[in-house]
Amino acid sequence: xxxxxxxxxxxxxxxxxxxxxxxxxxxxxxxxxxxxxxxxxxxxxxxxxxxxxxxxxxxxxxxxxxxxxxxxxxxxxxxxxxxxxxxxxxxxxxxxxxxxxxxxxxxxxxxxxxxxxxxxxxxxxxxxxxxxxxxxxxxxxxxxxxxxxxxxxxxxxxxxxxxxxxxxxxxxxxxxxxxxxxxxxxxxxxxxxxxxxxxxxxxxxxxxxxxxxxxxxxxxxxxxxxxxxxxxxxxxxxxxxxxxxxxxxxxxxxxxxxxxxxxxxxxxxxxxxxxxxxxxxxxxxxxxxxxxxxxxxxxxx
Ligand code: ADP
Numbered sequence: 690x691x692x693x694x695x696x697x698x699x700x701x702x703x704x705x706x707x708x709x710x711x712x713x714x715x716x717x718x719x720x721x722x723x724x725x726x727x728x729x730x731x732x733x734x735x736x737x738x739x740x741x742x743x744x745x746x747x748x749x750x751x752x753x754x755x756x757x758x759x760x761x762x763x764x765x766x767x768x769x770x771x772x773x774x775x776x777x778x779x780x781x782x783x784x785x786x787x788x789x790x791x792x793x794x795x796x797x798x799x800x801x802x803x804x805x806x807x808x809x810x811x812x813x814x815x816x817x818x819x820x821x822x823x824x825x826x827x828x829x830x831x832x833x834x835x836x837x838x839x840x841x842x843x844x845x846x847x848x849x850x851x852x853x854x855x856x857x858x859x860x861x862x863x864x865x866x867x868x869x870x871x872x873x874x875x876x877x878x879x880x881x882x883x884x885x886x887x888x889x890x891x892x893x894x895x896x897x898x899x900x901x902x903x904x905x906x907x908x909x910x911x912x913x914x915x916x917x918x919x920x921x922x923x924x925x926x927x928x929x930x931x932x933x934x935x936x937x938x939x940x941x942x943x944x945x946x947x948x949x950x951x952x953x954x955x956x957x958x959x960x961x962x963x964x965x966x967x968x969x970x971x972x973x974x975x976x977x978x979x980x981x982x983x984x985x986x987x988x989x990x
Pocket of ligand 1: 765766767788789790792809810813814815816817818821843844845846847848851927936
């Protein structure tokens with residue numbers, strides 16, 4: 690995808706893809722690593738500022754203007770974090786890191802954590818901070834070894850504690866809070882289908898909310914799979930009505946406060962999705978002062 694940045698910090702960050710960024714990852718990984726072995730007593734302020742303070746801290750702070758974007762996507766289950774994070778990741782050339790995907794990969798691997806995770810995830814509960822940070826650290830470490838820089842996080846942080854830990858180890862430039870009318874969230878989760886082979890995300894739900902009592906209507910077309918994926922579709926085991934409702938409750942209790950955490954730091958961009966991808970993607974790009982030339986060309990073709 691071709692990207693043209695028009696202005697703003699988003700644009701500045703997006704156009705500095707070649708800057709030296711490895712220390713950012715090294716810092717995050719080194720700082721998070723002690724957490725995995727002593728999670729219950731880990732104090733981000735103490736541990737990161739004193740005992741484990743890495744020498745690269747100064748470098749990181751100085752380089753924060755000359756590196757790739759470090760963005761976070763927040764939003765309820767079903768809102769489309771994965772869809773938009775993945776599109777932005779392609780556009781900006783930074784990795785899209787979904788902690789939900791990391792958890793599902795771990796589940797599928799039948800490793801030592803697998804059965805424990807299965808129970809938590811299928812009940813719609815949150816995995817412990819210890820496990821999630823361990824998975825994230827390993828993912829960042831693998832990315833760093835491949836020369837990745839910057840990230841778009843999707844599904845992390847999900848608790849204020851996770852946000853504090855992240856803040857203790859690196860600068861987040863921007864947090865995009867995706868919002869969608871509540872009526873649509875459950876339907877979108879129940880309609881979600883995933884290609885078991887390529888991992889592509891599709892949706893069979895057709896959301897058609899009629900205008901009522903002064904509220905506008907909303908239409909979201911289904912997102913059908915391409916023919917090669919059609920026979921390989923699966924549903925996530927946590928996308929049942931009961932579990933989605935539980936995930937929505939947990940979002941309100943545990944993750945809503947994360948919005949305030951970033952709002953109070955002036956980092957939160959609220960974005961109300963006006964409909965499906967065709968309406969929402971150009972508006973999101975506009976809100977971020979970005980332009981997707983390829984998307985425009987294909988729309989014009
Ligand atoms: P959702 O569609 O609900 O946003 P995700 O795909 O992001 O779901 O995550 C799926 C599951 O993985 C969550 O319900 C939770 O059990 C676990 N999970 C993902 N990210 C985190 C996190 N940051 N902290 C704790 N648990 C997480």
